[in-house]
Structure formats: C-alpha cells, structure tokens
Amino acid sequence: MSSKVKMMREEERMIWGGIAAAASLAVAGSLIKSRHPTAGAAAQASATIPAVLAAYGVYKLILGKIEKEKCSQVFLVVDESGNPVEGAYVTVNDGVQTVGSCYTDSNGRCTVAPLLKDKTYYVNVSKEGYVCEECPLELVACTTLPLKVVLKKAAAQITLLRLELSKP
C-alpha cells in the first residue's frame, strides 16, 4: 500500500469517526442541520474533523448551545374533598419570572410546557373563593405523576350582619 493511499484511508476513518461522533451528539439536541456543499469543498477538506464535517455539509456543531432536556409537567388541582377544581390558574416560576401557566379543565388537570428537566421551579395556584395554603410549591421538573395541589375554600371575606324581611 502506498503511503498516499494509506493517508487517504486514515482520512476516511477520521471523517466517518467524526460523523459517528456527530450523530451521537445529535441525540442530545446539540446539532443543527446545515447544508453548505460546494463543488470544491471536498477537495479543500483538511484532516481536521470539524473542517471535514463542514466541508461535507452534513452537520454543523454549534458549540456552547447544548440545551438541557425539556419536559411537560401535568398538574392536578383538587379541593379538600378530593374533587377536581376547574378553572384554577396554575403559574410556574423559575425564581425570577413566570415561565408558564395554564387553567385546569373539568378534570382539574392542565399542563405547562416546556420546562427544563430536573430544574427547580415554584408553583402557585389560584382560584376565586379558594386559597392555596401550600403555595408556592417547590417542583423539580418534571414529575412522573401529575403534581397534586389541594385548594381550600377561602374564609368568608364578607360578613353578613342582618337580614330584614317585609311585605310592602
């Protein structure tokens, strides 16, 4: 085998090795498809893996943009008797700002997405006539089962003092 052929085979191995590495990284969501094939690109390809990948126009690795896995969080809001509470407003805060919200349906359920998996959030639930004594709830996203929140009937905010009944 000539030294020239041997060099080309080593270069091929590097190319395919690079593509395999790129494919495995793509699973983590860190690659963005990029097609920049040019007629002379292959000829200009050097032996460095990133340059080879770019030249073949297969994938372009965007370094520093690796994102955490995202997930959806389901909430279940019930009253003290365990009955679903419809129309409760659920907000999710990351400690700085509200990142998601939803209104519960007739089954007391709603979903907030996307959240970052394993990140800690704070949950508030509100509905007219109810109070959430356990709020804000700490949530490590996302739980396998719906996150259950119990609302209690609010104490009367108006006091009835007197009833008068008469006929004109």
Add this chain to the structure above:
Amino acid sequence: MQCPTSKIAINPDDTYTVKVTYENAGVSTSKQIQIVALIIYEESPLTVYYDTTSYLAGTMSMPFYPTSVGSQETITLLRGVNKLCHPYHPVTLECGMHIWVIPFDPSQGLGVFSYLEDGNGNIIAVNDAELANTLSQAGAYAADYCDAIIDWSEPQC
C-alpha cells in the same frame, strides 16, 4: 347574623322584600358581587316547578361593587313573588331564608344564572341547576341563614 324576630306570612301573589346588611372584610371594590336569598324548607331550598323546569323560590340583588373594606352597607334585593299553589291540597310550610354572597364576573362565567320575573320586574324563581353550578364554580364570599321566619301558605290551585 341578626334575623327577624317575627315571622311574616307569604300568600300567593304576595311580594316580599329582603334587605341584607353586610360588612366587607376583604373583597376588592373592583370586583362585582351579588347576593342571593333563597327560601328554604326543612333545611332544603324550596323547589318549585314551572312547566317541566324546577326552580328555587327566592330573590337576589343586581350585581354591585361592594363598599370599601371594613365598611357596612344595606342592600335591598329585587322583590320576590310567591306564585305557588299546590295541585292537591293546601299546604303551610315553616320556612327560613338562606343567603349567599357570590362573585359576579361574566367573563369567567362566575355568578351567571337565569331566573324568572313577572311583568313588574319581581323575581318569581331562580334556575336551581344554574345556581348550583355557579355556587360550585365560584364559591361564596359569605353564606348564612335565618331559620323559620316565613309562614309559606300554599293553597290548593
């Protein structure tokens, strides 16, 4: 709650007036509320029937903004009317009155229920299914009752 010390008798076609005094202990003056007064009999709301629909005997206020927090106010409810009669025999019931203060926010479907009124704008009856639904949805800012303050005379039709 301070209740009437003497009973009143309600006969067919009588109108009656209900006044409720309340103190606002924390409801925002920007939120509308309404007061519902239903006649109860043996601890159950008195149900009446028009055509095939069941209704509750009672009256209510128009939606209004509560007075400022800590203040008191007396509200006169829409005038109620008794148009009942019993198809088989005269009946006299000893009745009380149940009062709810509930939020009114049509944009969220809170406190919305229908009722029957006569030609003079008096309340004949309240839709029981809709009222039950809005009470379960909206909750109540306040609820109380006065027992055995009405002699409800329901003659034979």
